[in-house]
Amino acid sequence: MKFSDLHLRVPLNDMDQARRMIAKSSELGYSQIGVPLPFGIKQDTIDQLRQFSEEFDVDLVTRLDLTPKNPSELLGCLRRFRRRFEVVSVLCGSKPLARQAAKDRRVDLLSFRAIESGKRFFDWAEAELASKSSAAFEIDLSQVLSIEGFLRVGFLSCLRREAARAKSFGVPVVLSSGATDVLLLRKPQDYASLALLFDMDASLAFEALSKNPFGIVERNREKQGSGYVVPGVRIVKEKTGDSR
Amino acid sequence: MTKFVRRRYLALKVEGEGPFDRKAVLDAVWDNVLCLFGEVGGSQAGLYLVHSDEATGYAVLRCSHRALPMVKAAIASVTKIRSRPAAIHVLRVSGSLKALHKKVTSATEARSYL
Numbered sequence: 001m002k003f004s005d006l007h008l009r010v011p012l013n014d015m016d017q018a019r020r021m022i023a024k025s026s027e028l029g030y031s032q033i034g035v036p037l038p039f040g041i042k043q044d045t046i047d048q049l050r051q052f053s054e055e056f057d058v059d060l061v062t063r064l065d066l067t068p069k070n071p072s073e074l075l076g077c078l079r080r081f082r083r084r085f086e087v088v089s090v091l092c093g094s095k096p097l098a099r100q101a102a103k104d105r106r107v108d109l110l111s112f113r114a115i116e117s118g119k120r121f122f123d124w125a126e127a128e129l130a131s132k133s134s135a136a137f138e139i140d141l142s143q144v145l146s147i148e149g150f151l152r153v154g155f156l157s158c159l160r161r162e163a164a165r166a167k168s169f170g171v172p173v174v175l176s177s178g179a180t181d182v183l184l185l186r187k188p189q190d191y192a193s194l195a196l197l198f199d200m201d202a203s204l205a206f207e208a209l210s211k212n213p214f215g216i217v218e219r220n221r222e223k224q225g226s227g228y229v230v231p232g233v234r235i236v237k238e239k240t241g242d243s244r
Numbered sequence: 245m246t247k248f249v250r251r252r253y254l255a256l257k258v259e260g261e262g263p264f265d266r267k268a269v270l271d272a273v274w275d276n277v278l279c280l281f282g283e284v285g286g287s288q289a290g291l292y293l294v295h296s297d298e299a300t301g302y303a304v305l306r307c308s309h310r311a312l313p314m315v316k317a318a319i320a321s322v323t324k325i326r327s328r329p330a331a332i333h334v335l336r337v338s339g340s341l342k343a344l345h346k347k348v349t350s351a352t353e354a355r356s357y358l
Contacts, residue, residue, distance in 0.1 A: 028333070145323050148279065183260060183323070183331045190320035190334060196313050197280065197321075 001206065003188040004213035006034030006063060006087060006109070007140060007176035012045055019052045020182055026056035028187045032217065034061040034087055034176070061217050063087040065111070071100035078106045086220050089138060095121045102129035108216050109138040109174060115151060117158040127169040134219070136212055137166045140178035141191055159198035167204065174216070175208040250309035253294065253344045254337050256319065258301040260330025266296035269303055272325040272332070276318040289315055294341070304344065312337065 008025060010018035025033050035049060046062065053060035064085040068074040074090065074097060082088055089109035092098035098121035101107045110130060112120040122137060130137065139159060147155060166173050175195060179185045186194070188209045195205035222228060227235040258264055264272075270293045277286050290308040297303065307315040322332045336351065338344035 145321060181329070183329045186320050186331070187333055190316065193313060193316035194320050196317050 001210055002031045002214065003029055003209050004032035004034070004061075004217070005030045005177045005179075005209075006032075006061065006174055006213045006216075007089075007138070007178045008033045008035055008185075009178060009180045010035055010049070011180070012037070012041070015048060017182075018049065021179070021185070022049070022052045022058060023056050024182045024185050026058045028185060030058060030188070032059040032061060032214065034063040034213070034217075036063045036065045036089075037085070039064070039081060059217075061086045063089060065089050065091060067091045067093065068097060070094075071096050074100055074104075078104065082106045083224065086217060086224070092121055093119075098122070098126055099129060102126050102135055103133055104135075105133050107133070107135045108220065110135050111138045111140065113140070113143075115143065115147060115155045115158075117154060117161075120158060120162070122162045122165065124165060124169075127165045127171050130166075130171045131169040134216075136172040136174045136216060137162065138174045138176060139163070139195075139208075140176055141186070141194055142178035142180070142184050144194060144197070145184060156198050163195075163198050163200045172212040172215070173200070173204070173208040174212050175205060176213075249290070250339070251290070251306055252309050252312045252337055252339060253341055254305045254307065254315070254319070255335040255344055255348045256303040256305055257333045257335055258303060258325070258330065259333070260325060261328045263298040263301075264325045264328075264330065265298055266293055266303075268326050269293065269296055269332070270305075272322045272330070273305065273315070273319055276321050277315065280318055280321065281314050285311070285314055291315065304341070309339075 005025060008021060010021045050060050062085045064081055066074060066077050066088060068077055087108050088106065089111050090101040090107050091111050091113055092101055101110055112122060114120050163173060175191055177185055191209060192202050192205035229235060258269055273291060277289055288308060289311040292306040294304040294306050316334060319332050319334055322330065324330055336344055336347045338347055
């Protein structure tokens, strides 16, 4: 089985550390990694990251994390940047923003950084909207690792409810590391064990680490390909002048 | 009649800042088991550190068969050992030490061959 980590937060100002993180991901068994990049990223930096990923035999996916303040800003950002990145994630900081992100077919991942349940907006309405579009619900497992005590109790309870909601509405879940350091990276099997803490069974957890992220990347690469017209329609062969 | 207890042996790789002694590794796993599953969960785990090599960071941990998912989750959630950043990776799981040794050595050989 191939595994993907769509949220490897490598430091772009420290290429040695970035290389170490990519090497470690490869060693732990990932064949695809998604690196969040800023809008104005230089092509040299992307090329260097691609070089590292080729060196360690992993597929590099360019990812954009959008943090707009309101729905109209989100629409503007999507219009400007969607085509430049292979995966687009929206950090939903407010309910109207979360609703707009869930409705929009250009959004791939719905992320919620807040740990408190009141500031996470993946409720029934959100899950229903996401189920009708192509957005997946992202769970960042570095958050589970970085907190403890009562904060983690509340957070796990929140994740348990959200994972159950996603399952009942058929919203795909993506488990990602969100790691900023080599020591925060874990094997896919370890992440599946951690998912057990919020009652996500092993088969669903492995889907969230493999089938779902690979599906998102494949779909977007197909869209960015030259022959793509609309979902289900692509140009197979161009009509030449003398053929009938 | 006493029921036979099925056990699982886990080959672990400890990574982090500095070598960690056997007690430190076991304490870190225990802390996380207790933190996540409480005293009842801890009592069912049957944790025992069979072997630990400070220099290489390899260790073998024994637990009860039923508590395996719990122990794996606790191991994955270790982020610090003796207040120093660390991570513990599960390399292989097996039902006997002999089989575990075979699995680990065959995996290492395969990796060096590649």
